[in-house]
Amino acid sequence: MHLHIKNMVCNRCKMVVKAELEKLGFKTLLVELGEVTLDQDVSAADKVRISEQLSHFGFELLEDKKMQIAEQLKTAIINLVHYNKEPLKINLSAYLSEQLKQEYISLSSIFSEIESQTIEKYFIAQKIEKVKEMLTYGELTLSEIAYQLNYSSVAHLSAQFKKVTGITPSVYKSGSTDSRKTLDEV
Template identity: 60%
Template sequence: MSVLFIKNMVCNRCIMVVQSEMDKLGLAVEHIKLGEVTLEKEPTARERTALEGALVPLGFQLIDDKKSRIIEQIKNVIIELVHHQDNDAKTNLSDVLSEKLHHDYNYLSNLFSEVESTTIEKYFIAQKIEKVKELLVYDELSLSEIAFRLNYSSVAYLSNQFKKVTGLTPSHFKQINEEKRKPLDQV
């Protein structure tokens, strides 16, 4: 068994693309999840080179060093939390990261800040704001429903954070976004 860590593998479509490339190369995948592929056996040097050659043009990259793997794992846990789970329970991000990555949060936080030149908290907020944008564009939920879904304590707090990050209020963002799109019959 062999575990490979892959940079920029952040969505379900990415998983499908990587799985497809693994299949094309005849690499037997035991398990695949965001940023990580478990193979049934260690790839040969030739297979690894072929895999890198297939993944790089698609925007992915094999990660070899320990620090980069941990950073990618932190990002993947946050992306999973924000974009791929219904956040029913209020969870402490530091506890989730420590539990999933089996490292002290202070170590994770310092490493992330050192390598990424931003904090885990700022990265988490940026991901949440991107999710808010997505939900505003879909226009299926009210702002209070979005705030609840993303575990904001209030609509006001969400709105203030959104404006701080984007420079726009959520309603102004929604209005601008609607103006950018045209109905298909008017294109």
């Protein structure tokens, strides 16, 4: 049985969800961001137990199909921006359609309905959080960050950063008060 879980955004989340499900007596076959495969079907009462247990850690069991799709889209974008080792040289709509095996227009409509923002705005917000992370660690120049995240130029990255955060990347790097967000807050 597959369970869809909201707010699973990192490997630590996967470990927590797996541990909590095992505490409840369920054997996990696969734990991925946003989704868990169990070795058995679960009853409605079991779903309530699971939901209550996971809610203590900020996770939410998703039953609604549209909410599941929106969460899968967020997970795919987070994977692409934060965990992909290669520079982002991909068409977002084609990538998401391929990942979810659905037409982008349908995915876009569902995402906007559920999240009250466009996929593109969410993607940009995730990229800006990744820029903040990279600036914080100071291992790459702004030019290297722009290349890594597929910005056409440093000027484009800087303009988008300022539009989203209200400050420039250099002001942020110098220790401004605009702190990073956790991925589930973006």
